[in-house]
Amino acid sequence: xxxxxxxxxxxxxxxxxxxxxxxxxxxxxxxxxxxxxxxxxxxxxxxxxxxxxxxxxxxxxxxxxxxxxxxxxxxxxxxxxxxxxxxxxxxxxxxxxxxxxxxxxxxxxxxxxxxxxxxxxxxxxxxxxxxxxxxxxxxxxxxxxxxxxxxxxxxxxxxxxxxxxxxxxxxxxxxxxxxxxxxxxxxxxxxxxxxxxxxxxxxxxxxxxxxxxxxxxxxxxxxxxxxxxxxxxxxxxxxxxxxxxxxxxxxxxxxxxxxxxxxxxxxxxxxxxxxxx
Numbered sequence: 068x069x070x071x072x073x074x075x076x077x078x079x080x081x082x083x084x085x086x087x088x089x090x091x092x093x094x095x096x097x098x099x100x101x102x103x104x105x106x107x108x109x110x111x112x113x114x115x116x117x118x119x120x121x122x123x124x125x126x127x128x129x130x131x132x133x134x135x136x137x138x139x140x141x142x143x144x145x146x147x148x149x150x151x152x153x154x155x156x157x158x159x160x161x162x163x164x165x166x167x168x169x170x171x172x173x174x175x176x177x178x179x180x181x182x183x184x185x186x187x188x189x190x191x192x193x194x195x196x197x198x199x200x201x202x203x204x205x206x207x208x209x210x211x212x213x214x215x216x217x218x219x220x221x222x223x224x225x226x227x228x229x230x231x232x233x234x235x236x237x238x239x240x241x242x243x244x245x246x247x248x249x250x251x252x253x254x255x256x257x258x259x260x261x262x263x264x265x266x267x268x269x270x271x272x273x274x275x276x277x278x279x280x281x282x283x284x285x286x287x288x289x290x291x292x293x294x295x296x297x298x299x300x301x302x303x304x305x306x307x308x309x310x311x312x313x314x315x316x317x318x319x320x321x322x323x324x325x326x327x328x329x330x331x332x333x334x335x336x337x338x339x340x341x342x343x344x
Contacts, residue, residue: 068092068124069237070149072112073131075101077197078155081230082129082237089234096121115143122147127237130154132176141183151186151243153236155229158191158248159297164306167297188236192249193309196223196330199260206338210272215285216302217257217276221309222250225325227333228316235319242319250313251324260327267331268338279303 069086073079074095086093087104094106096118101107108121113135122144130152134140144152159165160173180187205212229249236242255263258274265272277285279299286295301307316324325333 068094069127069129070108070121070125071095071105071129073129073155074103074105076131077195077226078229078233079129079131081226082233085230085234086237089238091234091238094121094125112140115140118143119147122149126150128152129233129237130180132156133172134176137176137179138182141179141185145183145185149185151188151237151240152180152183153188153190153233154180155233156189156191158193158309159301159307160191162301162307164300164304167300168291168293169297169301186240186243188242188244189246190229190233190236190249191246192224192229193251193311194221194223195229196225196251196325196327197334198223199264199331200334200337202261202264203338206270206272210270211275212257212261212272213275213277213281213285214257215277215279215282215298217274219302219310220254220256222252222254222312223260223309223327224249224251224316225330227330228320228324231320231322232316247315247319248311248313249315249324250309250311252312252326254310254312255327263328264331264338267328267335 069091071079071082071093074083083093083095083105094108095103096110097107098111110118110121126149128144128149132154154176156173156177159170160177162170165174177189202212232247232249261272261274
């Protein structure tokens with residue numbers, strides 16, 4: 068049995084689908100019942116004492132980072148007889164300035180996993196292609212997308228490919244002790260991603276790059292201030308480079324990573340359902 072955390076999110080949801088497709092027994096941990104195609108257990112990873120039933124018979128865990136007591140959580144997972152954990156981390160853990168809030172919780176999570184006594188694999192993906200879904204409200208309102216960091220190229224990665232690597236690591240001990248940087252096959256500016264989306268949606272979309280001051284004002288109140296500072300460290304100060312293209316997805320899965328166009332086509336319904344009159 069494999070336990071999946073974050074199953075209602077972009078990556079966790081893809082992990083669930085990949086396990087179902089592979090015919091592997093899976094269980095998802097949820098805080099309340101959800102519409103998912105696998106067995107569910109109710110619990111809260113911030114409260115390790117609440118997940119005993121969820122861990123019954125589990126041999127591998129797909130784990131998100133940043134829970135309140137990662138060391139205690141992993142100790143509870145090990146006590147239950149789990150053999151391995153695959154952690155979804157980020158390249159923020161190795162940014163050139165790791166003093167920011169995002170890097171710190173990624174580093175704490177990775178350290179806890181490494182010191183847990185469990186077999187482990189760490190995934191460090193670039194930004195997700197699914198981040199484009201945050202443009203949905205603007206797409207519903209019109210054809211101009213305003214966003215920050217317009218001059219920053221990113222080789223973003225499809226959560227589908229992150230999940231494909233995660234499932235290999237959950238099932239195969241040959242991936243134990245590995246740290247996998249993950250990317251898509253192309254580096255694109257935000258305007259270039261929008262141009263691809265415009266073609267897929269058959270819309271005349273235009274990108275407006277926010278100045279740093281405009282971006283800060285736009286984020287204020289929506290994102291904790293310490294995370295705003297982290298994003299500006301990463302993308303304005305350049306302490307995080309997500310423009311690198313890595314061969315990892317193909318090396319691990321045998322299949323090249325998906326392009327942004329492939330992601331956009333696969334998720335066209337998510338945009339058209341909310342933007343069509």
